[in-house]
Amino acid sequence: xxxxxxxxxxxxxxxxxxxxxxxxxxxxxxxxxxxxxxxxxxxxxxxxxxxxxxxxxxxxxxxxxxxxxxxxxxxxxxxxxxxxxxxxxxxxxxxxxxxxxxxxxxxxxxxxxxxxxxxxxxxxxxxxxxxxxxxxxxxxxxxxxxxxxxxxxxxxxxxxxxxxxxxxxxxxxxxxxxxxxxxxxxxxxxxxxxxxxxxxxxxxxxxxxxxxxxxxxxxxxxxxxxxxxxxxxxxxxxxxxxxxxxxxxxxxxxxxxxxxxxxxxx
Amino acid sequence: xxxxxxxxxxxxxxxxxxxxxxxxxxxxxxxxxxxxxxxxxxxxxxxxxxxxxxxxxxxxxxxxxxxxxxxxxxxxxxxxxxxxxxxxxxxxxxxxxxxxxxxxxxxxxxxxxxxxxxxxxxxxxxxxxxxxxxxxxxxxxxxxxxxxxxxxxx
Numbered sequence: 001x002x003x004x005x006x007x008x009x010x011x012x013x014x015x016x017x018x019x020x021x022x023x024x025x026x027x028x029x030x031x032x033x034x035x036x037x038x039x040x041x042x043x044x045x046x047x048x049x050x051x052x053x054x055x056x057x058x059x060x061x062x063x064x065x066x067x068x069x070x071x072x073x074x075x076x077x078x079x080x081x082x083x084x085x086x087x088x089x090x091x092x093x094x095x096x097x098x099x100x101x102x103x104x105x106x107x108x109x110x111x112x113x114x115x116x117x118x119x120x121x122x123x124x125x126x127x128x129x130x131x132x133x134x135x136x137x138x139x140x141x142x143x144x145x146x147x148x149x150x151x152x153x154x155x156x157x158x159x160x161x162x163x164x165x166x167x168x169x170x171x172x173x174x175x176x177x178x179x180x181x182x183x184x185x186x187x188x189x190x191x192x193x194x195x196x197x198x199x200x201x202x203x204x205x206x207x208x209x210x211x212x213x214x215x216x217x218x219x220x221x222x223x224x225x226x227x228x229x230x231x232x233x234x235x236x237x238x239x240x241x242x243x244x245x246x247x248x249x250x251x252x253x254x255x256x257x258x259x260x261x262x263x264x265x266x
Numbered sequence: 267x268x269x270x271x272x273x274x275x276x277x278x279x280x281x282x283x284x285x286x287x288x289x290x291x292x293x294x295x296x297x298x299x300x301x302x303x304x305x306x307x308x309x310x311x312x313x314x315x316x317x318x319x320x321x322x323x324x325x326x327x328x329x330x331x332x333x334x335x336x337x338x339x340x341x342x343x344x345x346x347x348x349x350x351x352x353x354x355x356x357x358x359x360x361x362x363x364x365x366x367x368x369x370x371x372x373x374x375x376x377x378x379x380x381x382x383x384x385x386x387x388x389x390x391x392x393x394x395x396x397x398x399x400x401x402x403x404x405x406x407x408x409x410x411x412x413x414x415x416x417x418x419x420x
Contacts, residue, residue, distance in 0.1 A: 002325075002326060002327065003327060003331060003333045004331045005331075006331050034333055034400055050370060050372065052372060061372060066331075243370055245375050246373055246375065247375055247377065248323075248338075248374035248375060248377075249339070249378050254378060255378060255379065256379050256380075257321065257384075257413070258341060259349065259384055
């Protein structure tokens with residue numbers, strides 16, 4: 001089988017932050033239902049990996065797993081990566097334009113100015129500070145999932161950064177059943193990184209593994225809003241099987257091509 | 267003589283499933299025969315082989331995360347009918363050269379030896395059957411590729 005396997009890790013970030021656990025807040029989905037995966041769309045996914053071996057015992061199929069973390073309650077990952085920065089810049093430019101208009105307004109409209117200023121301040125929204133220690137995405141403002149500027153970050157519902165897988169560990173890794181690693185990727189939907197693993201299918205069985213996942217909480221610190229990383233983990237399983245390779249024509253060993261020994265009219 | 271000729275079937279699985287055809291650029295076949303095969307990269311590849319060579323077919327999905335497997339390879343008679351059309355066995359086993367549904371097609375290795383009884387210079391067309399996932403529209407057939415025996419080579 002040459003098909004690569006994808007496992008989507010969909011995190012309900014809002015509820016995970018509230019309960020500080022990924023239990024019941026993660027939905028796993030893979031593209032291997034065809035080969036017997038169970039529990040798609042739940043937190044209890046068993047990914048089936050059907051391997052094969054040649055008659056000399058060597059591995060017949062290369063199995064490659066890919067993990068894709070997504071967030072429930074975020075701006076969709078398919079919008080361009082610069083979208084959030086662009087929205088922040090747009091809102092600043094709009095505020096500057098409105099301030100200029102307000103400044104050039106005729107005198108005597110002072111009563112309205114206070115209300116106008118307050119409206120402009122609302123439209124400016126909530127910038128998120130970048131701190132090296134806190135990490136997390138910077139240079140942006142707090143947006144809701146429709147891309148609108150959020151004025152009161154503490155009270156309103158806002159979009160959260162996508163979860164990040166920081167490590168994949170556990171039984172399947174310790175027993176050298178799968179070899180996960182993080183790779184650079186030209187696909188910015190995954191922030192330029194993704195976790196992938198190759199699998200040794202020579203030891204069939206069900207093995208668990210743990211994903212360490214970082215999500216981000218918007219907190220106010222020293223008068224500024226920052227994304228504070230919160231590290232949690234969740235468990236999943238792989239079920240490895242292995243079957244013998246066989247000849248497609250004979251279902252046994254290799255033979256002659258199944259062409260009838262007939263003479264074609266020339 | 268090259269001991270083995272590889273025939274690689276490249277498939278755009280999503281294109282084939284949405285167009286409901288292997289044509290329209292959804293499938294391309296190439297081989298590495300040292301002899302002069304024709305139709306490289308098309309659905310009408312005619313691979314030139316020699317008796318005693320091993321021919322191996324494999325399928326590659328253009329989108330690596332889509333499933334496609336070879337389900338059967340059946341040679342056709344001059345009228346385009348399956349030449350080795352045997353009645354299905356009484357026990358329900360699939361006829362030779364075909365996998366039954368639900369079987370692990372990824373275990374199949376589609377290789378065979380070119381027999382000495384092929385008439386040189388005559389294209390032997392074959393039916394390539396592919397399976398993409400397992401739904402009611404998952405099976406596709408292509409009757410256009412062929413093998414041609416170029417005669418013994420040194």
